[in-house]
Amino acid sequence: LMQVIRAAAERSGGVHKIVEKKSFDACEDVTYFMNRVRSNGGKAAVMMLGSQLAAGHHSGSFDIDEKCMEIGAEVLSRAIRLRLEEETRQKS
Numbered sequence: 001l002m003q004v005i006r007a008a009a010e011r012s013g014g015v016h017k018i019v020e021k022k023s024f025d026a027c028e029d030v031t032y033f034m035n036r037v038r039s040n041g042g043k044a045a046v047m048m049l050g051s052q053l054a055a056g057h058h059s060g061s062f063d064i065d066e067k068c069m070e071i072g073a074e075v076l077s078r079a080i081r082l083r084l085e086e087e088t089r090q091k092s
Contacts, residue, residue: 004086014067051068
């Protein structure tokens with residue numbers, strides 16, 4: 001799925017940097033869900049958004065630049081469309 005996400009991000013005007021792999025010492029809940037999807041024959045990937053933060057995660061002062069959320073939603077919807085187009089081509 002990384003190729004699809006990369007293509008979607010590259011077509012977005014708001015993405016400034018793409019990092020394909022990064023160590024992140026958290027998200028065990030995401031790992032659980034991804035493993036569950038894969039064990040049922042699906043594909044899964046994680047897409048993280050970078051933003052300036054007022055404070056660290058799980059802090060009362062945590063805040064994210066909402067513009068990043070708009071960009072992330074655009075990239076996600078574009079990736080879904082690209083993946084569906086890819087599946088359609090494979091079936092024909």
